[in-house]
Amino acid sequence: MSHSTPALTEADRLMTVCNSCRYCEGLCAVFPAMELKRSFSDGDLNHLANLCHNCGACYHDCQFTPPHEFAVNVPGTLAQVRTESYAHYAWPKAARPLFARHGTALAIGMTLITALFILGFVALNEPGALLTAHLDDTRFYAMMPHEAMIALFGAAFLWMLLAVFMGARAFWRDAGTPQVGATDHAQATRDAAQLRYLDGGGMGCFNEDEQPTDRRRLWHHFTFYGFLLCFAATSLATVYHYVFGWHAPYAWHSGPALLGIAGGIGLVIGPIGLLSAKRSRMQELGASGFRGMEVGFILRLRVTGGSGLALRVLGETPLLGPLLALHLGAVLTFFLSMPYGKFVHGLYRYLALSRHARDMRRHHGSI
Amino acid sequence: MAAWDVLVAGGGNAALCAAIAARRAGCSVLVLEKAPKFYRGGNTRHTRNMRCAHDAATGTLTGPYTGDEFMQDLLRVTSGNTDEALSRMMIDKSYEMLDWIQQQGVRFQPSLGGTLSLGRTNSFFLGGGRSMLNALYRTAEGLGVEIRYESELTDVEIEGASFRTATVQSPSGETRIEARTLVAASGGFQADIDWLKQGWGERAENFLIRGTPYNKGSLTRALIDKGVRQIGDATQCHAVAIDARAPKFDGGIITRLDCVVFGIVVNKRAERFYDEGEDIWPKRYAIWGRLVADQPDQIAWILFDAPNLEKFMPSLYPPVEAGSIAELADKLSLDPAQLCETVETFNASVVGGRPFNHVEPDGNRTEGLEIDKTNWAQRIETPPFYAYPVRPGITFTYLGVRVDDRARMVMQDGRPAENMFAAGEIMAGNVLGQGYAAGIGMTIGAVFGRLAGEGAAAHVA
Numbered sequence: 146m147s148h149s150t151p152a153l154t155e156a157d158r159l160m161t162v163c164n165s166c167r168y169c170e171g172l173c174a175v176f177p178a179m180e181l182k183r184s185f186s187d188g189d190l191n192h193l194a195n196l197c198h199n200c201g202a203c204y205h206d207c208q209f210t211p212p213h214e215f216a217v218n219v220p221g222t223l224a225q226v227r228t229e230s231y232a233h234y235a236w237p238k239a240a241r242p243l244f245a246r247h248g249t250a251l252a253i254g255m256t257l258i259t260a261l262f263i264l265g266f267v268a269l270n271e272p273g274a275l276l277t278a279h280l281d282d283t284r285f286y287a288m289m290p291h292e293a294m295i296a297l298f299g300a301a302f303l304w305m306l307l308a309v310f311m312g313a314r315a316f317w318r319d320a321g322t323p324q325v326g327a328t329d330h331a332q333a334t335r336d337a338a339q340l341r342y343l344d345g346g347g348m349g350c351f352n353e354d355e356q357p358t359d360r361r362r363l364w365h366h367f368t369f370y371g372f373l374l375c376f377a378a379t380s381l382a383t384v385y386h387y388v389f390g391w392h393a394p395y396a397w398h399s400g401p402a403l404l405g406i407a408g409g410i411g412l413v414i415g416p417i418g419l420l421s422a423k424r425s426r427m428q429e430l431g432a433s434g435f436r437g438m439e440v441g442f443i444l445r446l447r448v449t450g451g452s453g454l455a456l457r458v459l460g461e462t463p464l465l466g467p468l469l470a471l472h473l474g475a476v477l478t479f480f481l482s483m484p485y486g487k488f489v490h491g492l493y494r495y496l497a498l499s500r501h502a503r504d505m506r507r508h509h510g511s512i
Numbered sequence: 513m514a515a516w517d518v519l520v521a522g523g524g525n526a527a528l529c530a531a532i533a534a535r536r537a538g539c540s541v542l543v544l545e546k547a548p549k550f551y552r553g554g555n556t557r558h559t560r561n562m563r564c565a566h567d568a569a570t571g572t573l574t575g576p577y578t579g580d581e582f583m584q585d586l587l588r589v590t591s592g593n594t595d596e597a598l599s600r601m602m603i604d605k606s607y608e609m610l611d612w613i614q615q616q617g618v619r620f621q622p623s624l625g626g627t628l629s630l631g632r633t634n635s636f637f638l639g640g641g642r643s644m645l646n647a648l649y650r651t652a653e654g655l656g657v658e659i660r661y662e663s664e665l666t667d668v669e670i671e672g673a674s675f676r677t678a679t680v681q682s683p684s685g686e687t688r689i690e691a692r693t694l695v696a697a698s699g700g701f702q703a704d705i706d707w708l709k710q711g712w713g714e715r716a717e718n719f720l721i722r723g724t725p726y727n728k729g730s731l732t733r734a735l736i737d738k739g740v741r742q743i744g745d746a747t748q749c750h751a752v753a754i755d756a757r758a759p760k761f762d763g764g765i766i767t768r769l770d771c772v773v774f775g776i777v778v779n780k781r782a783e784r785f786y787d788e789g790e791d792i793w794p795k796r797y798a799i800w801g802r803l804v805a806d807q808p809d810q811i812a813w814i815l816f817d818a819p820n821l822e823k824f825m826p827s828l829y830p831p832v833e834a835g836s837i838a839e840l841a842d843k844l845s846l847d848p849a850q851l852c853e854t855v856e857t858f859n860a861s862v863v864g865g866r867p868f869n870h871v872e873p874d875g876n877r878t879e880g881l882e883i884d885k886t887n888w889a890q891r892i893e894t895p896p897f898y899a900y901p902v903r904p905g906i907t908f909t910y911l912g913v914r915v916d917d918r919a920r921m922v923m924q925d926g927r928p929a930e931n932m933f934a935a936g937e938i939m940a941g942n943v944l945g946q947g948y949a950a951g952i953g954m955t956i957g958a959v960f961g962r963l964a965g966e967g968a969a970a971h972v973a
């Protein structure tokens with residue numbers, strides 16, 4: 146079958162090699178999924194690539210990795226295909242180049258947006274308010290009215306949802322649209338929540354060499370659950386505001402604050418671990434040309450989490466204003482950039498896992 | 513005093529099992545592996561399973577496989593050509609091996625997709641042979657075994673029945689290493705084509721070597737030259753028919769073709785030469801290497817038609833495809849008239865009629881041919897037609913050194929060596945006079961490797 150990119154062509158070649166071998170069958174979901182087919186469309190390969198958690202086990206277990214002439218590198222090739230698939234399915238089309246230049250776009254966007262917030266704060270309020278907001282009863286809202294905040298962030302959020310949905314739909318359709326049932330979603334949720342396939346078939350995932358030493362699963366848990374906790378904090382605060390009419394600021398021992406603090410800690414620790422793992426990892430295992438996206442995503446999570454935490458800790462000082470601008474800038478950039486960066490990996494992987502759960506149920510009656 | 517208690521030559525399953533066993537018994541152990549790090553563990557890195565006796569099903573084995581049944585299988589595949597006492601000892605020890613090897617970090621999984629027939633008898637390595645090997649290396653290094661790559665044992669100094677020093681070639685030159693015991697686990701000699709020619713003549717030029725290019729038997733030769741008794745002759749080996757397009761060395765498992773039963777096999781003259789339906793499982797595929805070796809230019813083609821394409825495990829290279837038999841002959845540079853004639857006569861002789869079932873003899877046969885196909889005969893009639901070119905693929909050779917039931921080498925005069933042990937391919941001929949049973953190569957390496965390591969440790973103590 147002919148393919149649209151060199152990475153997809155290479156992935157197809159590897160799937161033929163692996164299908165004739167199958168030694169890695171017990172390591173993860175990718176190989177059993179591959180065994181169900183003898184020829185692979187672009188959509189099939191993108192599905193397999195998003196199923197791969199890049200644990201690295203099959204690189205070290207393979208008798209054919211370079212320098213062998215068969216030059217089999219499944220994790221590296223699937224990483225390339227996977228990363229390119231994010232751009233390939235992005236909506237609208239015009240935004241696709243953002244992936245390759247993600248780091249730059251992010252840095253510029255973030256600076257610009259934060260600066261705009263600062264300008265706005267200064268322009269809308271009397272000069273000096275930027276550094277005195279901590280003395281005001283209404284705190285944040287002394288800078289920016291609550292309604293304005295809701296309108297701005299609501300709009301950005303909706304745009305993000307739409308764009309992410311369109312991308313996910315294109316990804317889903319490209320490998321056929323199977324009937325995925327509730328049991329499949331339950332299975333996929335469990336697999337995703339535990340990062341089941343990041344464990345190298347049971348020994349942990351691989352980093353610098355053939356010793357499984359990487360704690361990436363732990364760092365990812367910190368990051369992911371940190372993110373979920375922050376999301377929960379914001380949602381709960383919204384409920385407080387609209388349902389109960391309780392307005393921010395909330396005391397440190399209130400629900401939203403506790404969730405936010407826990408989440409913020411996760412979002413600081415997790416990304417540090419992920420970043421350092423990424424730095425020491427064997428280059429062969431990753432994609433090339435998308436470092437800005439990989440690092441940018443992690444840094445942005447850190448800036449978001451970190452500035453949120455700082456707001457909490459330094460909220461009583463003159464830094465409140467600038468920090469608020471930074472945090473709001475980070476969150477807004479985060480929303481706007483979500484459909485065009487690493488964020489989508491979670492969603493595509495979840496979709497791949499649910500498709501996989503269904504395929505396994507159909508073919509083997511179990512997973 | 514010698515610097516090392518135990519010197520191990522080789523870096524595969526046999527070598528590592530010996531090194532780990534000796535180290536656990538308290539010895540200082542040096543492993544010298546001829547290959548660079550990536551290619552360490554020669555043929556072991558290509559394996560997928562091992563055959564051990566067990567009395568009950570386990571999480572990864574579907575049912576019991578007793579020592580008696582194992583012995584029966586071994587007698588059957590070797591046609592009785594085995595040292596029975598030694599084999600029985602190995603099989604008895606294979607019971608414990610399942611646990612022992614897992615204690616060294618090796619992990620198992622249920623049998624691989626496409627190999628269900630082995631699910632009861634063979635334990636499959638999770639992640640395959642290289643994963644298994646990596647686990648053994650991690651364990652050995654963790655215990656303090658020293659490993660040097662790109663170090664080949666090329667000669668040995670033996671006094672009477674006692675090993676003294678070894679000559680070692682490495683990138684830094686030639687050195688001599690003293691040790692109190694030697695474990696030879698350096699594989700067969702299949703990668704030395706000239707040595708193969710001593711048994712096979714010029715035919716060996718057309719053989720493909722399925723595994724490592726490093727197993728050239730330099731140590732085997734030195735040991736035999738210095739007084740260790742030889743076992744086996746240069747023609748005995750495990751050979752299967754593999755894709756003729758495979759690289760000369762190290763093509764591994766993915767070039768094997770499991771499709772003889774689905775069609776017919778023709779030689780350069782476009783004629784059939786053997787019963788493709790002979791039921792001698794589990795040797796079914798293992799005989800075809802030798803059969804092809806006896807054909808002109810050591811090449812043959814497996815022919816089948818469209819409905820069979822996806823009935824067997826896929827392999828690396830795509831089959832040659834054509835709309836008619838004549839066109840297929842053209843693509844294969846065979847005589848079209850002769851190939852058509854062969855296929856037509858075959859088709860006309862199929863009596864079959866029963867449901868086709870490739871997992872057991874199904875009684876579908878031809879009648880009246882000079883060479884009948886006695887099972888799985890079906891007409892080759894639905895285009896497109898397909899062909900795979902095949903050549904003999906040598907897995908490993910059986911000529912090696914004689915050992916006793918403690919894995920000690922036996923000298924020319926029948927005395928056991930004092931401090932020399934052997935394990936794995938280098939002594940496989942003791943168990944395999946001929947023939948093969950899937951997974952037994954790793955059993956030979958693990959059982960004799962562990963024995964050798966323990967024996968060496970006992971000698972040192």
Ligand SMILES: Cc1cc2nc3c(=O)[nH]c(=O)nc-3n(C[C@H](O)[C@H](O)[C@H](O)COP(=O)(O)OP(=O)(O)OC[C@H]3O[C@@H](n4cnc5c(N)ncnc54)[C@H](O)[C@@H]3O)c2cc1C
Binds near residue numbers: 552
């Ligand atoms: C494609 C393929 C698939 C196979 N699958 C299976 C299977 O599933 N199950 C099974 O039981 N068997 C299988 N076998 C057979 C199996 O690989 C061997 O029986 C087994 O690995 C032999 O182990 P060993 O340690 O004796 O030799 P090897 O694993 O070959 O190790 C020998 C080592 O010695 C080194 N060496 C050679 N000469 C010297 C020297 N002079 N000095 C120092 N080092 C030296 C080599 O570099 C090599 O690393 C397979 C073989 C092949 C080729």
Ligand code: SF4
Binds near residue numbers: 640
């Ligand atoms: S990665 Fe290598 S060992 Fe694993 S299935 Fe593919 S070819 Fe086989």
Ligand code: SF4
Binds near residue numbers: 197200201
């Ligand atoms: S890197 Fe890990 S998850 Fe990806 S295919 Fe290999 S074993 Fe599977």
